[in-house]
Amino acid sequence: MKTEIKTPLAFRKYPSTTALQCFETAARHLSFTNAAQEMHMTQSAVSKQVSQLEEMLNLSLFYRTHQRISLTPAGKAYYIEVLGILKHIELATTNLMSHSSNTEILKIVAHPTFCSRWLIPALKGFSKEYPLITLDIKEEVCPFFPEDQNVDIAFLYGDGVWGGMETIKLFDEYCVAVCQPEYLQDKSLCLDNLDAFTLLQLSSRPSAWYEYFKQQNISVDGTFRGPRFDTFHACIASALLGYGIALVPLRLVEPELKLGTLVTVWNYESKGRGAYYMSYPLSLGNSHKVKAISEWITESMA
Structure with a gap:
């Protein structure tokens, strides 16, 4: 042999x-x-x-x-x-x-605007409650779970269906048209002359303004015109500077609306096609760190 x-x-x-x-x-x-x-x-x-x-x-x-x-x-x-x-x-x-030998790193990915305006405030106190879990948060414009990356949990916008993933729905999306209060001075809110307004556009949602008016059974021209931005954050920043009107999720501009630095232009909230979800691989369902943040976010929502 x-x-x-x-x-x-x-x-x-x-x-x-x-x-x-x-x-x-x-x-x-x-x-x-x-x-x-x-x-x-x-x-x-x-x-x-x-x-x-x-x-x-x-x-x-x-x-x-x-x-x-x-x-x-x-x-x-x-x-x-x-x-x-x-x-x-x-x-x-x-x-x-x-990190010490018994510390876990929880790798999170989220959309930049959602991350800064909703997720980080929601995570306030988490590190104090779980000192052995270190958060590693990455901001990324991504409509799906980045399988090629080493990520434990993602906060995504969509229909909630991602292969091999467990998803927990956070909330539906409702968008409002907002602008700086001074922007509306000497302007009529009549939609017969939409050219009087600059509609700030989100690159990933080119038909957002069209759908906003369509849901109200309003037919207007010019809904696709206006400067385009990659993120809601840029749209909000531009609206705050008086560049025009931004169509953004209500939850992401609640602080500005309460302070009065932004105001709603038309009294309508358009429902988005998707919702916001917390998503993680099925293989991590019993992971201590994933369970910890899932429970934390769920409780903060309640």
């Missing part, structure tokens, strides 16, 4: 973190001298590290002239990759150093 002999994996040569740091710093400054000052090394030491990296890669990362250096196409592509690698190492190291 023959015994199968497994050949060990061939040795893989990787660049040192020092070489990568020297390359990243030199590429950022486009100067070995400035890189040396930041790295607290000599200029020749930084240059040598980069040269050894180029020898290992068998590629030129920089064009070198008497006056300056510049990145080659390969150098530009490598710089982007190296920057991500070094940031990942830094994050992993600081996470490990800043």
Whole structure:
């Protein structure tokens, strides 16, 4: 009987973190001298590290002239990759150093506006109640659960149906048209002349204003015109500065409406097509940290 002999994996040569740091710093400054000052090394030491990296890669990362250096196409592509690698190492190291061995990190993703205006206030007191759970909150414009990322729980807007996910409905969305009080001065609220108003648009919902009026059985032109923004936060900020009228979820502008810095233009709340949900993978259903935040949010809603 023959015994199968497994050949060990061939040795893989990787660049040192020092070489990568020297390359990243030199590429950022486009100067070995400035890189040396930041790295607290000599200029020749930084240059040598980069040269050894180029020898290992068998590629030129920089064009070198008497006056300056510049990145080659390969150098530009490598710089982007190296920057991500070094940031990942830094994050992993600081996470490990800043938490004790019995601390759990709860990774959360949420839409930027929802995060700052609803989620963070709702989480007030959570860290005091659960000192061994560290919140790691990432803001992201995403209509679905980012499966390619290491996320424990997401706060999403949609229909509540995401494959392999447990979802808990938070609330429906109702949008209101709001603006700065001074914006309405010398303006008639009659919709016969919609051109008198600037309608602030959300890029991800180009037909929002059209649907707002359609729900009221009002037919008007010009609902698709107006400056476009990526987030509700930008729409709200623009409305506060008097740029025009924003159509935004009522829950996200309640503080401004109470203070009077924003007012509703027309007395109507349009129901959105979706709702806001708290969602997490089914595999994390028994996770202590996921249970903790689920209960916390549910209680805060009550």
